[in-house]
Amino acid sequence: MRSARAPLLLCVAALWSAASAQLGPELRDAADTGNVALIRQLLAQGADVNAASSATGWTPLMLAVYKNRVEAARLLLDNGADARLRNRDGQTALDLANLFSSIDPQLKALLQSAVQGTYARRPTQVVAVTPRSAVATPAPAPVAPTTGPVPAPARPAQEPVVGPAVPAATGVRPAPGRYQATVTNQKGQRIMFTVNAAGELADVRWEGTYRCKSGRSRTEGYTAPGTLPVANGVFNGALNEPKGRMWFGLTGSFTAPGKVSGMLRVAYAGGECDTFRMEFTATRV
Numbered sequence: 001m002r003s004a005r006a007p008l009l010l011c012v013a014a015l016w017s018a019a020s021a022q023l024g025p026e027l028r029d030a031a032d033t034g035n036v037a038l039i040r041q042l043l044a045q046g047a048d049v050n051a052a053s054s055a056t057g058w059t060p061l062m063l064a065v066y067k068n069r070v071e072a073a074r075l076l077l078d079n080g081a082d083a084r085l086r087n088r089d090g091q092t093a094l095d096l097a098n099l100f101s102s103i104d105p106q107l108k109a110l111l112q113s114a115v116q117g118t119y120a121r122r123p124t125q126v127v128a129v130t131p132r133s134a135v136a137t138p139a140p141a142p143v144a145p146t147t148g149p150v151p152a153p154a155r156p157a158q159e160p161v162v163g164p165a166v167p168a169a170t171g172v173r174p175a176p177g178r179y180q181a182t183v184t185n186q187k188g189q190r191i192m193f194t195v196n197a198a199g200e201l202a203d204v205r206w207e208g209t210y211r212c213k214s215g216r217s218r219t220e221g222y223t224a225p226g227t228l229p230v231a232n233g234v235f236n237g238a239l240n241e242p243k244g245r246m247w248f249g250l251t252g253s254f255t256a257p258g259k260v261s262g263m264l265r266v267a268y269a270g271g272e273c274d275t276f277r278m279e280f281t282a283t284r285v
Contacts, residue, residue: 023047023051024047024048024051024052024053025051025053026038027043027047027060028051028053028059030060031069031072031076032063032066032069033069034071034072036071039072039075039076040075043079044127044128046130049076049081050085052085055088056088057088059081059093060081061073061076061083061085062087065096065107065111066096068103068104073110074110074122075125077110077114078122078125079126079127092115093111094111094112094115097111171232171253171254171255172255172256173199173233174195174199174260175257176195177195177258177284178193178194178284179192179260179282179285180192180282181282182280183208183264185277186208186276188208189207189276190206190208191278191282192282193282195230200227200228200229200230201228201230201235202227203223204223205222208221210266225240233254234252234253235251235252235253235262236251236252237251247266247267248264248265248266249264249265250262258283258284259282259284260282260283261281261282262279262282263278263279264278265277266278
C-alpha cells in the first residue's frame, strides 16, 4: 500500500522547487552587485546556486565574474556553483573572465581550478539551508468586492542586461554633443548617443540587424530612455528599451574629450533572438 505521506512529500517538494526558482533573480542581482551577505541569506533560503536567466542563460557565477566580484564568485563556488555551465552564447564563466584584462587574475585561477575539478571548497563558507515549513501562511484579510473591472496583474519587470566589468583605467572629461560609431565586431551595427550638459550619456540608440532562432533576420533601431552617469570618464550600466523588448548593457571610457571606446550588449525579451556584444569607438559628430 502506498504511504499516505507520499502526496504530502511531493507537495512540499513542489513548493520548495517553486520557492527556489523565485529566488533565482534575487540571487543573480546579489551576485551582480557583489552583495556577499545577501548571497548567503538567499542560499540559506534555498535559492538554486546555478539559477540561470531564461533570457540569457547567465548564472549567478557568470554575473559575479562579469563584474569582477571575487568574493561573491568564490562564495558561489564554495556552495556548488558549476563553472562548466554555458550561457546562450555558449560561454562559461571562465570564458567571460578571459574576455577582459581587468578581471582579477585570482578569480581566473579559481575558475580554472573549478573547471578542472581541483577547486578546494572552503567548508566554513558552505551555507546551511534552512528547511521551509510546510505550514500554510495565514490567509490575507478579505477584501470588499468591487463593481468595477478587475485590473490586470502587473507584468514582472524584465531582467536587465548588465555591462561588462568596469575598465580599470579612468578616462577623461567627456565633451558634450552627439556621438556616433560603426561597430567593429558586428557588421552593419551602429551606435549613437548624446553627452548632455550634465556629462551623462543620453538618447542611446542602436541600429542594426539581428537574427532570431527561427532563422529570420530583422533590421530595426531602438532608442533607450534614461541616462547613464559618467564618473572619471568611465560609464557602466543598463538601459531598457521603452517597450521592454530589448535591453542594453553599456560600458566604456572617454579616451579623449571627443572620443570614446566601449562595448554595448544587446539582448531580446524572452531570449528568442540573439544576444550581441558590440565593440565600438565613437567620435563626436
